[in-house]
Amino acid sequence: MSLPNLDALQVIADPSRRQILQLLTQETYNINALAENFDMSRPAVSKHIKILQQAGFISIQEIGRERHCVLNQKGFNDVKALISHFDQFWENKLSKLETILNKKKD
Amino acid sequence: MKTEINHKWFYSQAPEEIWMYLTEPELIAQWIMPNDFKLLLGHHFTFRTNPIPSLNLDGIFHCKILEIVPLKKLVYSWKGGPGNNETIFDTIVEWTLEKKDNGTELRLLHTGFKEENVSILTGMTEGWLKKMEKIENLLNEK
Structure with missing residues (x-):
């Protein structure tokens, strides 16, 4: 079966595909269980x-023998990286402020 | 998933001094980043640092002052992205100062990190799916 070569916009322009994505935001499905919704x-x-x-x-x-569809985790992983970056960032900054303030006192 | 950052730090200085370090551009620059901050409600300003390619950020953070309670609280928005006015996250930074007997407790709350901020192309949110439907309708009308 040959697949049409679609860009991201075309891929999600299809209502059925959008519905599949929406179902997968709730939980993972195997292909049969997913098909039952359509x-x-x-x-x-x-x-x-x-x-x-x-x-x-x-x-x-x-x-096992089942094939499960899951939403691609990239988006979630990107957020995690962003949060952990700023978490560390702020901790460093707060600590730096302490150093600056204490130096001034001396 | 964790979607906010929360830090508490104790300083042995008075709130007045900590407040200066939160609100005077030269002092802010000493510990956060170069900036064009002005203590003025609604003022737009930027923090500038080097690009962070691993996070797809150009290192310029766009901010707007949302709330000022002198010596007690300061809130600004904090947006960033790869450049060209593209935003991949749109968050809120909230500073709270609390006077203690022998100093000040400074609290930082950085909130508003959402999946859709950085996963535009994965189209996981309902709001975004609705937007796609709208685009589709517009395309079909043509």
């Missing part, structure tokens, strides 16, 4: 999943 055939759902996967929106993890 009127279309399982191969049709499968194709949407492949398109989402190819565009980097979701990834598929094999757990």
Whole structure:
């Protein structure tokens, strides 16, 4: 099955694919469970999943014999990196202020 | 997931002195970053440091003063991104000073980190999905 080459905008312009993403914000689904939420055939759902996967929106993890769809974690990881950066940043700054204030006193 | 930063620090100086270090540009620059801060409600200013490529930040933080309670509280917004007015996070920095017997307790609360701030392309939020629908409608109308 050949997949159309879509840009990110085209990928999520499709209502079914948006719905898949929305379902996956709640929990992970295997492909069959995901397909039950739609009127279309399982191969049709499968194709949407492949398109989402190819565009980097979701990834598929094999757990035992089942294939689970999960939202790509990149977005979450980016936030974590940002928070941990500023967490450290502020701690360093507060400590630096203490050093500056105490130096002045001497 | 943790979405805020919270720090508490005790200084043996009086609130008046700590307040100066929060509100005078030259003093702020000594411990935070070069800036064009002005203690004026609604004033827009920037903090400038070197780019942080690993976080996709150009090192210029855009801020706006949101609240001033002299010697007690200072709140400003804190935005950043890769440049070209693109914002990947839009947060709030809140400073609170509390006078203690032998000094000042300074509290920092940095809030507003959200997934959608940095995961625009992963399209995980409902709000954003709605926006996409709107774009789709506009495209279809054409």
